[in-house]
Amino acid sequence: MLNPSVLALGQKRSTIRELFEFGNRRAAKIGRENVFDFSIGNPNVPAPDTVRQAIFDILNQEDPAVTHGYTSAQGADFVRETIAQDLNRRFGTAYGARNLYMTVGAAAALSICFKALTVSAEDEFIVLAPYFPEYLVFIGEGAGAKPVIVPPRAGDFQIDLDALARAIGPHTRAVVVNSPNNPSGVVYSEETIRGLAGLLAQKSQEFGQPIYIISDEPYRELVYDADTVVPFLPQYYDNTLVCYSYSKSLSLPGERIGYVLIPDAVQDFADTYAAVCGAGRVLGYVNAPSLFQRVAARCAGQTSDLSVYAKNRDLLYGALTAYGYDCVKPQGAFYIFPQTLGMDDYAFCEKAKQYDLLVVPGTDFGAPGYMRISYCVQTETIERALPIFERLARECR
């Protein structure tokens, strides 16, 4: 007498979580340094010292009953105002506290948006492959709607706009966009985003109702080349809800702190904001963790030292292509997504596991024949793992 689909999701962890737990067990047995765990997006770069200093300052200067007390459900007013001002500084926007709803990380932000926009069980959310697999759980079991998967454009993992056009129908509520992308590391170009915005405007008109963009942006600040620009979606398409998390930019994934940005330009702004608040309430989110709301405000606009990710990307991309792996050069996030060699991705990743090299099969991201390598690890771990990647290439090709 348990919810069967919920039970199934609890019995079978995501492949990523399963590999993460396997890695922890192996580390306990053979030593952390002998496990080459590229499975999970747990940043190895520590939070910047400003986070530590912010916590000390808050605990030394502020009233603990306020610091640790309930905030308004949407987040403390000064926190939202500070974050809005930082966004305005960076993007030339005019947001205020009214546009932000603080969340328990991006997963909560996404779950809340799906719940707010789901009107019936027929409703569909379009997910662009390759995608973060938990989207399907949040949309399906979480919101009671249907995920519709659109394959990527071959060769560069940009959005296949023709395939997307064919997938949009009268039940389409939103398209989930994740750029810089997990798992491919690709940043959608301005050309792609303009095409997307044009298509959605046209389709919204055709079906007589808004089709939203839900922009999942935990990797916004993680780009590695001077000429890479991540288009800020609300500037291209009005009906955009942005889901942000400090997990990657400030290396705080365990603290669960993020926000939903609801721009004024969103159709029926006040109702949309209210529906987001209502969805948070319905899902049991009372307020985002209060100390880390304050930390996010104090650290607005800052990031961890991201230079190691750039170094890791260059090292991995150079070596893997030299070994004969075929892959799109990632411009952001901390993932590289090469094709597997000589066998399907599950078999390849199982084989890698025998060498204590943990990478995630592309099938889990809707892209069979690839593997996701998370390079948010010590550079030394990559250096020591490269011979294994080389050996696998030799053995499998």
Place this chain on the structure above:
Amino acid sequence: MLNPSVLALGQKRSTIRELFEFGNRRAAKIGRENVFDFSIGNPNVPAPDTVRQAIFDILNQEDPAVTHGYTSAQGADFVRETIAQDLNRRFGTAYGARNLYMTVGAAAALSICFKALTVSAEDEFIVLAPYFPEYLVFIGEGAGAKPVIVPPRAGDFQIDLDALARAIGPHTRAVVVNSPNNPSGVVYSEETIRGLAGLLAQKSQEFGQPIYIISDEPYRELVYDADTVVPFLPQYYDNTLVCYSYSKSLSLPGERIGYVLIPDAVQDFADTYAAVCGAGRVLGYVNAPSLFQRVAARCAGQTSDLSVYAKNRDLLYGALTAYGYDCVKPQGAFYIFPQTLGMDDYAFCEKAKQYDLLVVPGTDFGAPGYMRISYCVQTETIERALPIFERLARECR
């Protein structure tokens, strides 16, 4: 094109939250000291200094990439083991990490349990009046099941077992028990709990399926008389899931940290634990906030200085009964729940609001004709508010 019931919940905040926001606006206008806000259960007693010390120690001693990193979805193993050992010390149980699932506070714990146990839209969860109103939201909109309300036993707010027996049917999945109770402050007696356990065992057999107790226990440690014992429900009834929060015991309501306890004795323990994990995943909870998981472990078994609540209770109970208010003496939590005088509870609370005295109508807790007074405030606030309570009694009686 927004989820209409979710939108409605976002547009109309709970009465408690509405009063809380009203109080904040009034405080900004006339000064915090002139608003007598008894609306929300936001502890005024600060977190104990051990919390502050624990945070300093963790930040000074531990690797920030671990401290702030993802934990296992069910919580860090050592955290769960430490909390289990503390429970074992206090209750003579034999729990381990395997029995605990760390949550983003009690609201998340409850939402997760409702979701895990809901198999169809016909499923019912019994809520005992007077009750915390968000139960209805978590059960209805959150889990997609039906709340069934059972009125209290007149005179003492214990469980009316006959009324409960009549309410149980083939769709009953669980009974929500909240003792010490919000809003009445009543602790269910051992006699009540034995009667409840016997009834549920009999009804489980009659309907051929387990009827669970979901025990919502954020106020477990908040009792004020040496002879008040809060029965620990798993010792009376096997199919009990305990939802705990550190919000009140450690004065950390904004930090959102708590757990679900799933005892080994629960039917199909492994599946039940897995369903709880699955429900957490479905609702977008990745892991409970990592720093405060560690704080909870370091502060296991400790509490804030709760003596002020005892003092506040005595002061309020003595004065209100002297003014002619009729009320059950609260044994725990930090609420007192007197009858309103001379008019219905909404009218009475509106009248109180004109004097900047904020109390919540009993109707919101399923008990018309009463008002909830949260006394987790400065004793001075109570002292200064007593003349207003007296004046209201004179004017309304």
